[in-house]
Amino acid sequence: MRSRLSLRITALLYLLAVLVGPVVMVFYRALEHGLGDFWDSISNGAALHALWLTVLIALIAVPLNTVFGVALSLAIVRRKFPGKGIVNAFVDLPLALSPVVVGLALLLLYGRQGWLGPWFTDRGLQIVFALPAMVLATIFISLPFVVREVVPVLREIGDEQEQAASTLGAGSWQTFRRITLPAIRWGVAYGVVLTAARSLGEFGAVNVVSGRIQGKTETATLYIDAAYLDFDQKGAYAVAVVLALISVVILIGMSVFRPTEETA
Amino acid sequence: MSITVRNVGKRFGDFVALEGVSLGVETGSLTALLGPSGSGKSTLLRCIAGLETPDTGEILISGEDVTDAPPQQRGVGFVFQHYAAFKHMTVAKNIAFGLEVRKRPKEEIEHRVNELLELVQLQGLAKRYPAQLSGGQRQRMGLARALAVDPEVLLLDEPFGALDARVRKELRAWLRRLHDETHTTTVIVTHDQEEAMEVADQIVLMNRGRIEQIGGPRDLYEHPATEFVMTFVGEANRVGDTFVRPHDLTLTLSPVDGSEEARVERLVHLGFEVRVELVRHDGAELSVQLSRDEADQLELEPRQIVYVAASRARVFT
Amino acid sequence: MAALVWRSTDRGGSNFWQAISNPQSVAALKLTLIVSAVVVLLNAVFGTIVAWVLVRDDFRGKAVVNAVIDLPFALPTIVAGLTLLTLYGPKSPVGIDLAFSRYGIGAALLFVTLPFVVRTVQPVLYELDQDMEEAAASLGAPPQLIFRRVILPVLVPAILSGVAMSFARAIGEIGSVILISGNLPFKTQVSSVYITGLIESGNTPGAAAVSVLLLAISFATLLGIGALRRFTTRHDA
Incomplete structure (x- = not known):
């Protein structure tokens, strides 16, 4: 009994020191001079634009990755095709890669001297140091989350229900919409939450491909970095707190959707 | 609504699941595909349903070649061993699924669902979810769901295999009654010979991807075509090349014409029936089935010497 | 990715070698690997303890604690770095200043990799x-x-997966590290920040070369741990 208590205290103290303490502190710092001060710090043009840009990128990346992720999961679990093993391995790649490396790769591919860059430039499309590359980087980084959540659920439910639907006359789209999708919806939801979290918080890759032009290609995370280095700590804390609040919402989403071992 | 299977073969990698299988199922009959696990019976059923595509051969339903048709177009009802219940739908919604997919009018669907709920005796449970049902209830729901669209043929894959013995017996009798009322052409897969004998008009006995024998329950038991049929359907003693059923052996206390000496090893009382295990003088082990009265009259005891004779025996070459 | 490898050897193998063997690059990589390894080991131990407490113990507020574990997944890494600075920075209310030190980098990596082992061991x-x-x-x-003979052997494969993911994440991490490390060459500069610096100063081939090296280490880690996992799960049917 005593060892159980000491383990509990160890675990909780560790979490307090590493996770909870710092987060509480940033809220304190941001709000120590009152709400008005906090509001002043975020209501300037650059901060608002940065927050808006972050949300915009997430709004593009998350739906795309959701649709693509579900389709890819279905292909991985239900279909046989040549090169499936490779596809399966590549899905996890972004998790093992440094975001900086991802950003660099995009730069080399779409940059001025890149393989595809000139082709787009000739057509008046700027990819790098503009929204397209930032969206691409975010999509790449947050790609695995839906797949990783949906694949095990698809394996778990098996294909019998889908077979039953087909013997009852349902076509493949009907089967997907009425049988498969409802069965995987919590897995998809959890994957979407994780994707959203990663998209909103992306720093390393976007940092490299955005060019960091204030008021144009500066996202909220880049703004925090710039403000802090500019000795505008209040501004950094304020935007950080806005992102942290979004994270708390996401966290609540996570604990609602996370597959629980007890009820599974 | 007859089914014809012609020379069907199917492999999974190196494993030969079906080889040269041909079979006819008459309209309105109830056929059982019987065999040990891995004999190919489920694969054959899934080929008929369109859930697997055979590598060779063809499958006809009502005379029409459906070998390459998807399951949606075959007009079959399929019942799965593990129910394949749509977990996020109520019982009523599960049953209505096939009708809704066919875009039938709402009133018709409602009427039909009620009819089926009554047929499978689940009236009070329409609003429940599958997780709230017992195994037997789930499988009755599975049957109702398959029957809702008036399938031309009803296919059941070990439908009672996951249920406990008592429920299995009940549902088996109920299935037979249901078939006698609806006369839907039905094929049921089972590894339980008693189940096959009890429900089916025709039994197809399969082994290692091939058909061993097709016939009525009595045919298979009394006129087995191969050694496999003899030993799989009912019990049999084997002595050299000779097979004899336990109830075709008689015991006497003194030698008679054609009898041989044996020693009683063990007596097993199984209610009405008594099984006597013997070792013959030449070392052969035999199991004899007697009624309780017969056993009482002989006053058998372990290690007693008796004389055993066969009234009927078979040799397969 | 192909573009990356191609560009890294753009100016010949010798330039590639030069880019990765220059003292600043080597120092950054060494720091990255050492701090990551220490952090991952710490989290392997504490992550297992936390998972144990969450599964086997019972106390008020356990559900909240369980939810908090995901915080590093939910919180933008730059915010994570900033939060650590407020508590363990120059104006630390608890008197611990880890800014511009290796310990600061370690704290940031502990924060971002904390959930991995917990979430693989828990199930x-x-x-x-x-x-x-x-x-x-x-x-x-x-x-x-x-614990040693019965429980631990069952947990080892899960711990290893968590460790692999943590390590891959740690050596590539930038957002949480960039502010607290201060980016002092030879002292607190990690590889990902070093690469970013090279890119910003226009030395793309050099950046690509170091990236390829980082990439190779990530793969080697994942492959190595995969092999180890297969070895430790050899009892499973």
């Missing part, structure tokens, strides 16, 4: 048959022995 602990522990206890095994 295995749930599934773990208490029968097995009871059987061991009935055979007279003391608790420490039960």
